[in-house]
Amino acid sequence: MSPTNKTAAKSTGKTTGARTTGAKSGSVDATGKSLVIVESPTKARTLNRYLGAGFTVLASGGHIIDLPPKKFGVNIAAGFKPQFEMLPSRKKIAGQLISAAEKASAIYLATDPDREGEAIAWHIKSVIARRTKNGIYRVQFHEITKTAVTAAMKNPGEIDPRKVDAQLARRIMDRLVGYQVSPILWKTVTGGLSAGRVQSVALRIICEREAAIAAFVKEEYWTIDGSFSGEKVNRFNARLSKLDGEKAAIPNEETAKSISQRLEKGGYRVLDITTTRKRRQPYPPYITSTLQQDGGRRLGYPVKRTMALAQQLYEGVELGERGLTGLITYMRTDSTRVANEAVVAVRDWIASEYGPEFVADKPRVFKNKKGPVQDAHEAIRPTDVRITPEIAGKYLTPELGKLYELIWRRFVATQMAEADVDLTVVTIGDGDGVEFRTTGQTIRFPGFLSVYADVKTEEDKEEETSAIPPGLTVGLPLNLEGLDSKQHFTQPPPRFNEASLVKELDENGIGRPSTYATIITTLLDRKYVDRQNRSFLPTDLGQTVSRILIDRFPDIFNIEFTARMEDELDKIETGEDKLKVLQDFYGPFDIALKAAEKARGELRKEAAKPVGRQCPECGSELVYRWGRFGQFISCSSFPKCKYSENLESTPTVEVDTKCPKCSSPMVVREGRYGRFLSCSQYPKCRGILPLTTGLACPVEGCSGHLSERKTKKGRTFFGCSRYPDCKFTSWDKPVSGPCPQCTAPTLFVKTSKSGESTICHRCDWKKTE
16 A cells, blocks of 8 residues: 555635544534544543534554454565554444544544654545545644644645655565564574564664673773872862873783882872863753653653653643643654744843853754754754743642753753853873873853753762862962872773663664654563563563574674665655665665575574583583573474473472471572572472561551562562551661661662662661662
């Protein structure tokens, strides 16, 4: 199927005076009214403020037609023709849309202003077009405000067939990979696994980082900081930087002690003071990927949560007397472009609130890193800069308020003056080959930093030194007050968290930012990665899947190839032939696919990791395999030998607890939902107990103890052993009390970006470490 190129017929209906109705209503009387179809019920309610009684608004809830969920649905021989069908869950809504369209004087398809929204509009049109003779128009709301909605309704257009083709090509390509590679994983590893065109590359990136961490060899090094003071100069610190003209290299404690003895001789003075003025420019306004990154770095929000909150801000929230108001522009964009009227408004606001000197000399324009295809929408910005975070915050939840403030501040900063900063480097020496160095920063004029300050990373904090005191001059004698030697080790590359993974994918051109949340969710749901301290750790299963895919499809699941295909898919929107793009992809993919099918037996051996023991029944090697409920031990001669062991049958740590069924010792085992106590005689005896921490439940009057558990997604939490009688749970790690305020027997350690604190869940007592 291809989108129609026919121009929409002219409507005879008027676009003034309207009333809207929510999406989930039953029988809708749309006789004589114009029908507006959106995706979200929230968006429909917000439009109620701007359209009068002449309109009916319904929501489709997203796609009503798609590729079949349980069939391949692509006819490759017929030029990759997609075999679309009505989604069962959308039949009722489709019926409502058809019924309303039959009565409407005109239909406006106002789905989201992106490729996905264009495809949804095209499918809706294909369903309702044969039931109405009136005009069907395409309108796009890049922001949901009175001005934007009125302008869009006055200037309706038609569905863009090239944009639809671009979405269809992406959908078909993803289906080709997912439905043809996943069965190979089912037959060689275990059922229920999935491979995705972009998802598998993201997994590869995580696995390759883990391999780099495993291969990393840490090296010891030491630093020596000196504490100095002088006449009318307060005490300050500086780090040893040079010895005899060479960079100070201190590999071990012995060398550090030897050098310290030399440094203690004294005779120090200021050798040099160098001050460099630096003008700092503000960052561009947010696009989807940078908002996702900062949502994680600054606010600690997962990508999925950041996008859900941004969707709410775009579609509209209640703002007291203002009613439902769209607070930000469309949140799926790769463009840093900002409308001229928005630039004028924010510059006027800065001048009135901060003063003319805080306004940039001329309107600042930021260069897009991608081509014109990605410039369809503005950057993410507030729809009205006058609705400050303080004004909006009175009506928003804390999460919404923080994200709106982040977007608002970033946008305002873009049109503010540069920050004027002095960077000062002070060199201290003894005239005999010893040099210390310290750096400092003085903000002469804050400019945009008044609104949008930097967030320091752990690496930034490590490099921080003490502030440079006033009174230092070249030649000034200094007293050495003390030396502080510290041991350090070089660090491996860090594991990816959500923000850094999004940055890596975006910088390499892998996938679209609108899909990153789904990719991350899939990797976690499939147990390909675990989340530990907000970082991604690939599981044995994930590494096995990644290894097989890279080995058998080296060109398909390749970073450069995937990025190149993203560019090709983008080009379809500017006229590239969809069929050619799909053929160019499928040719080499089909060859690799057939080779992998022939090598299934070999792949099965590759997926099986040796245990290091022999099968007790046939003497063959035992290997790890995966099943419906996780990893287990199997004979490598399967199916000739069907011997297997549950991983839980191998005791790990014996504890001083007796089995409630047979009184045998209990052991700690690892299950689907975390660690638990199991009888050491398993499988003869299946007695189990929760693994308790030995700490009492903090709920007053409860006699239970806290047990360590895991969610289905692998996140550890603590719950009462008397569940379901007591439903107390906590993400925070329990520690022995009592609480000094309410005498609760157990306290909890809460970890946040600002550090650790000990809290009480029974009262409001809190102690910051």
